[in-house]
Amino acid sequence: MEREFRICSECGKIMFEGYVIEGGWRYYCSDTCLEKNYTRDEFNEMYGDGDTETYYTEW
Numbered sequence: 001m002e003r004e005f006r007i008c009s010e011c012g013k014i015m016f017e018g019y020v021i022e023g024g025w026r027y028y029c030s031d032t033c034l035e036k037n038y039t040r041d042e043f044n045e046m047y048g049d050g051d052t053e054t055y056y057t058e059w
């Protein structure tokens, strides 16, 4: 069985866990890749109360 994965939108690395932005519009493998595109404040705003389409997960 193949494990599900995503490709980091910043560095192109295969990722088995990481950040999902706006339900999959972008994926980021690490804080470093995330922070090249969003500030922590912007992320926190999108993340909101945790019940949004922006979150950290494992696939």
Ligand SMILES: [Zn+2]
Pocket: 008, 009, 010, 011, 012, 013, 028, 029, 030, 033
């Ligand atoms: Zn990355």
